[in-house]
Amino acid sequence: MGIFRSLLRQPTAVFGLVVVIVVVALALAAPLIAPFSPDEQMFDGLTLEGAPMPPGGPFLLGTDTLGRDLLSRMLFGARTSLIIGLVANGVAVAIGLFIGIVAGYLRGLAGNILMRFTDLMMAFPALLLAIVLAALLKPSLWIVAMVIALVNWVQVARIVYTETRGLVERDFIMAERSLGAGHGRILFLHILPHLVPTAIVWGTLGIATTVLLEATLSFLGIGVQPPEPSWGNIIFESQSYFQAAPWLVFFPGLVILLTALAFNLVGDALRDILDPTQRGRG
Template identity: 90%
Template structure:
């Protein structure tokens, strides 16, 4: 069990890091473009984001995973495709506030192009948010991967993940309940750890948010 949990940690954390990295990148791009461009293009991007937010993430992930052949990378991409919307919404709100700031208006009056303003002035202000959400999102991603694998539409045996270890141990629950409890406790501890790390990073990078959820 110990060896499988260790190997399962590798699988679950790879999925967590990859899926969340892709989700943050997509959300950052969509939110930044929607907030900066505004107009028809910005509205279309945000209406699409709102449409994606209307679907429960778990149900959408289950539907996508069921349609595709399960593998480590497919599961990571499925999770990324349902997790980017929260990042996009937050980045959009921050970008809308930034584009009205005096230093952005001054850059425009001096003839700075959109690319220069985005890369040198807006994007650096958004990076703390991206870093914090990138850390907090790993907890959600690990839980979602475990759920998909437990349902049999995530990572498939013989490749271990925490979710499919629990799935395979169900039939032994009465005789050996620790086969379920140990990986379950590790999933819970991992999610809690990344939440605490994300909260700490938020307090460091943005002291004005300290103490808020």
């Protein structure tokens, strides 16, 4: 509750929190509030010339190139994008925590091998590596989530490694070792709790990155495959109509921007609250 109260004292964090809550609520309630099925091609969803219907009337945000309601597709697309963001980032944080803790605690040859592997992964551009992996595998919701997780864990591992190296030299860890405490007790009862704030901060900040990366992969046509909607593939399907029907790109692009910004604002606020080295900095 103390963390929540601290968040409420920061206007930018409150804005981000409100946006996150609204987006999550709309995604969860999509089957109840969506005016149409996301895959339904309406007879009156296209003009006589076969162009998408503009916003207004029964179609609040207009229709897409196949006569499907854009609002309904964006609501269901929020579920897809958020699921990928949460799952991919959760797996990435778990992998980064594991490798960072093990490398920082063991040090020596094993630690060096793990961190050199981490450095090797960091040397590859994340987007390029994600494109290669997504192209090799058959794109689906869960495959895309795993691909994003496999390219996003390296930053967490590096941060956790550095913090773990500092923790293992602390007096209370030395005291536990002198009392005969095993590696499991030291790792899970004394080191891991100190890394929880770092995991929370990176977990929150990383959601914005994964949502953007999913949108990028879907925009390139190697993310979540139609007809399953996601914000990225809604833009991908409509890019050729950008000038004739700009709302098809503007509305999903706007929600991607707002969602990424909201998670970043909340993550930055949590970092200021949970990281003692950040407190007091203007």
